[in-house]
Amino acid sequence: MKRHDYATRADLAQALAAGVAAVLAGGIATRGEAILAVSGGSTPKLFLQTLAQAEIDWSRVIVCLVDERWVPDTSPRSNAAFLRENFLRGRAAAARLELFHEDGLTAEEAEPELTRRFGGLPRPFDAVILGMGGDGHTASFFPGGDNLARALDLASHEAVVSMRAPGAEEPRVTLTLPRLADARFLALHIEGEDKRRTLETAMGPGPTEELPVRAVLRLDRAEPLQVFWAP
Ligand SMILES: O=C(O)[C@H](O)[C@@H](O)[C@H](O)[C@H](O)COP(=O)(O)O
Numbered sequence: 042m043k044r045h046d047y048a049t050r051a052d053l054a055q056a057l058a059a060g061v062a063a064v065l066a067g068g069i070a071t072r073g074e075a076i077l078a079v080s081g082g083s084t085p086k087l088f089l090q091t092l093a094q095a096e097i098d099w100s101r102v103i104v105c106l107v108d109e110r111w112v113p114d115t116s117p118r119s120n121a122a123f124l125r126e127n128f129l130r131g132r133a134a135a136a137r138l139e140l141f142h143e144d145g146l147t148a149e150e151a152e153p154e155l156t157r158r159f160g161g162l163p164r165p166f167d168a169v170i171l172g173m174g175g176d177g178h179t180a181s182f183f184p185g186g187d188n189l190a191r192a193l194d195l196a197s198h199e200a201v202v203s204m205r206a207p208g209a210e211e212p213r214v215t216l217t218l219p220r221l222a223d224a225r226f227l228a229l230h231i232e233g234e235d236k237r238r239t240l241e242t243a244m245g246p247g248p249t250e251e252l253p254v255r256a257v258l259r260l261d262r263a264e265p266l267q268v269f270w271a272p
Contacts, residue, residue, distance in 0.1 A: 042258060042266040050232055053271040054087040057230060060267075061168050062095035064226040068167040071100045075105040076163050077130075077136075078216065078224070080172035080180070081110070081120025084232050086127050088170070093131030100135040103162060104114045104128070107171060108181040108215035109141040110201075111148040118211065124207055139203070143216050148203035148212040155214060160200035169224035173231050176208050177252030181215035183208050184251060193249065193256045222260050228267040229257065237270055 047053040061077065068075030071136065079085060104124070112118045121140050129138065139162065143151040171179045178184065182192055183206030192202045192215055200220050202212040231240060243252040249259070258267060 042268050045267060045269045046089070047269070047271040050271045052088060052259075053230075053232070053269055054091045055089050057170070057228065058091035058095065060168065061092055061226065061228075062083045062097055064093075064168045066097045069098055074101045074103065074161075074163065075167040076105070078107045078166050078169045079117065079124070080103050080107050080170055080230070081123050081158050081215035082172045082174075084172050084230060085170065086123075087122050088230065089124070089128040092130070093128050093133035095132065097132075097136075099133050100137075102133075102136040104133070104270065105139040105159070105162070105216075106141065107169065107221060108204075108213055110210070111212040111214060112255065114140075114142055141188055148205075148214050151200075151214065152201060152203050156199050159216060160198075160222070161246055162200075164220070165223040165225060166221070167224070168226040169221045171221070171229045171230070171257060172225075172227060173236055173239065173254050174208070175235055175239055177239055178206075178208065179229070179254040179257055180218075180221065181206075181209065181213035182218070182253035182256065183213075184253060186253075187251060189250060193219070193253065195219050195222060200217065218256055221257075222262070227257075227260075227264070228269055229254070230269045232271050234272060240270075
């Protein structure tokens with residue numbers, strides 16, 4: 042992995058947004074389109090607001106979330122609502138948004154349709170930006186998650202699985218690790234001392250099921266995982 046530590050969260054947001062914009066511009070220049078997967082939660086707010094101003098041809102960019110809480114789009118817990126609020130207001134509003142929500146279905150019932158839809162997206166993704174919870178989850182790879190093994194199975198052809206876990210407030214759906222692992226640019230964006238300590242514990246030996254972010258830290262990649270941190 043490669044660590045990028047910044048003095049402030051604003052500095053981190055600028056640097057990460059500049060890096061991601063360059064990767065997307067590269068995808069557009071070479072393949073005519075680019076695909077970006079971002080995390081919800083609260084950490085990415087400033088990064089996404091900054092990235093939304095990037096001067097790239099957003100109409101050629103597909104944007105999706107790495108995971109979603111199974112709540113209505115109108116809920117303050119919705120990652121889609123978070124994206125609309127913090128990302129799709131600037132130039133990035135021209136991007137094509139691919140969302141998880143399926144009306145009237147449970148997360149489990151939606152799995153086949155979501156796997157069909159997200160499995161049809163271009164691969165590999167150009168950029169994937171992961172977050173991490175204090176319990177060592179990333180995307181919706183939660184400790185104790187009912188579908189954790191399926192989600193982390195690198196040999197799986199599933200694109201999306203549902204996830205219920207003691208540490209998750211609501212059912213979730215998540216892109217699976219194999220969909221994220223081959224991203225051209227794979228970043229983990231974390232902030233604060235607590236998360237730095239969790240990251241350092243996760244870098245040590247121990248089971249993946251305890252701190253699922255280990256599955257990402259232990260990927261065998263040509264391009265290293267880029268870890269962005271600020272206090
Ligand atoms: O839906 C989500 O919750 C996220 O995608 C999740 O994986 C997130 O990245 C971490 O929980 C960190 O969340 P915070 O940034 O809020 O600490």
